[in-house]
Structures are given as C-alpha cells and as structure tokens.
Amino acid sequence: MSDKKLSILLLTGPPGVGKTTLVRKVCQELLGTHRINCNGFYTEEVRDSNRQRIGFDVITLAEQKTAKLARVDANIKGPYVGKYGVFVKDFEDTTLPLLRQSQTLQLLVMDEIGKMELKSKRFESSVYNCLEVGSTILATVPFEMRQPLPLVEKLKTHPKAKTIVVTKENRNNLQKEIIEALLDMIIKKL
Template identity: 45%
Template sequence: MASKTYKYFILTGEPGVGKTTLTKKLVKEIVGKGVKTSGFYTEEVRYDRIREGFDVVALDGARGRLARDQNLLKNPVKHKVGKYGVLVEEFEIIALPSLVKPNDSQAHLLVIDEIGKMEFFSEKFKNTIHNIFSPSSDYTVLATIPVRKSDQLIESIRNHKQARVWTVTRENRNSLQEEILNEINKTISF
C-alpha cells in the first residue's frame, strides 16, 4: 500500500510554542536542498524585552508592520486584537506579493506563517488563502494556524483531506523537523 502524499503541511499549537522557529528551520533546510520558496512569516517585535507588536517578513527579506501596541500608534486603527492595532494595509503590501508561485516548473514551497485572526482582517489575504487551498490549486504549502477553533476557512484548512497537521508543543518542537521534512519530500522530492 502506497503511503498518502499531502499538499498542505500545517503546524498548529499554542502561541509562543515555537511554530515560527520550526517553520524557519524547515525553510532553511528545504532551501538548502534547492527548492524554491516564497511566502512570509510573522515575528515578534520587542524593545527592552517588552513586546511592542508583530512584523510580517517575506522570505525575500521585505518587512512591514503587522500589528503594534495601540499606545505606540499615532492614529487609531479599525482592527484590534487585544492591545494590538492591526495595520492591514502594511501587512498586505508585504504578504500578498509573497504568495505568488514562480512561473517555472521547478519544485516550490509556499510558506504562510501565520493564517490567523490578525491576518484575516485583510479580505484580500483571506481571498488569496481561499484560492491557495481550493481544489484547483497546485500549491504545496507549509503554514501555521491557531490551535483554537476559529474562522470557518481556517477550520477547512485544518480538516482538508490533502493536509497533514502537526500540533507543536514544547516537548516535541525540537523533534518534529525530520518527520515534517520527510512528508514534504514525498510531495516535492528534494
């Protein structure tokens, strides 16, 4: 019996457990094997060990603000998560262009860290995610999603028949890398 191959490799887990760190390690390893990547990750922004917000960082190095503590913003924002104001337009400027697959036939991995509440304030991003995970999509994706049930689209990703989902914990975050690489390798052979 042949083992099942997947198109979507999904990491979930509690905030701060190490999903982004694991994603970065996986990307470094995959790029080292000659696979093209595009996409983005989100990164905490800290000053004097105090979290001020989050940036969106494209794999090509472009960086922009995703969210900031509202006390640090000059103007009020429409969308908020906790004490953070979400800067939708700045997020879109970096994130949306990074979610494009190259036109060549070379193996490619799309990286989306994270598909979550802040990012979904962008309707353009939400529509793009819907297309990436649609039946006609030819993307191979490594993505992170929140552990808690939330948006219907996120739940459809979590339960997608072509998705393999790993729950990252403090106990397993350093041992999952090989298993995930092996699964991705079945799909894009590196």
C-alpha cells in the same frame, strides 16, 4: 506520508511553543540543502527596550523584507485584535505578491494564518485561491480558539491536509519529519 493527495502541512500548538522557529529551520534546510523553490512569510514579535511585546512584524522568507503587522497603541482607524492595531495595507503589500506567485513555487510558507492576518479579506481570498490551484503549503494556524476562524477550520479539515501539533516535548524532533513530509509532497507533484 504515503498518501499521494497530501499537499498541505499545518503546524499548530500553543503560543510561544516554537512553531515559527521550526518553520524557519525547515525553510533554511529546504532552501539550502535541498534547493527547494520556496517563499512566503513568517511573523515575529516586536519588543521594546524593557522586553515588553509591543507588536508583530511580517517578514518574507527569500528577501527578508519586513513590514508592520500590528502594534499596541497604533492609533489607526483599521481593525484591532485585542490591544493590537493591525496594519492591513502593510501586511497585504508584503504578502499578497508572494501568494500570487504560489503556482511558480514548489512550496508556499505562511506563518501564520491567524486572527490578525485574516483581518485582510484580500489575504483570505488569496489563501483560498492557493487551495484551489493546489499549491503545496506549509502553514501555522492557531491551536485552539473560542471562536474558530472559518478559513483555519477549512484548512484543518481539508482532505489534502495533515496537521502536526507542536509541543515543548516534540518540537526539537519534528524538523526531519516535516522536511520528509514536504519533500514527499513536492516530489509527488513532479
């Protein structure tokens, strides 16, 4: 990663391949070993007692604050993605303060920027703002979609972005590469 202009690192890959696990490991090392000022959020599956997926939560990196992102049979009037009702207000209350502080962070982490998250127009607008101010970003995005999401496509084609495809074959060997790339981006901004 010798290009001085890179400031966005995107991870993509099939669902369940290990993107969130990789993001969490990278952030633990950046926060602990390298003392990088990073914050953001990741999403996590919620399962019932029968191990059936019933939804998703959003969790902040620094405070480990948890909020509902989506649930099956949510009985809400808000938007749905498939069978999941999306709790837009809960998501916004948890994530928007993090995006507003992106200029004070060395690294903003967003896992993920996908269909559910983009049901929030305020979130989408905040991500665009982070791009405009030149925040250093680590984000996960959907791998392949029948109907591409405009923001995701903008991120993937952004001149300051690099995309890494996570597979079952490479996921255990990517952590060092990702950390080096992010440290390089952060150091070049100093």
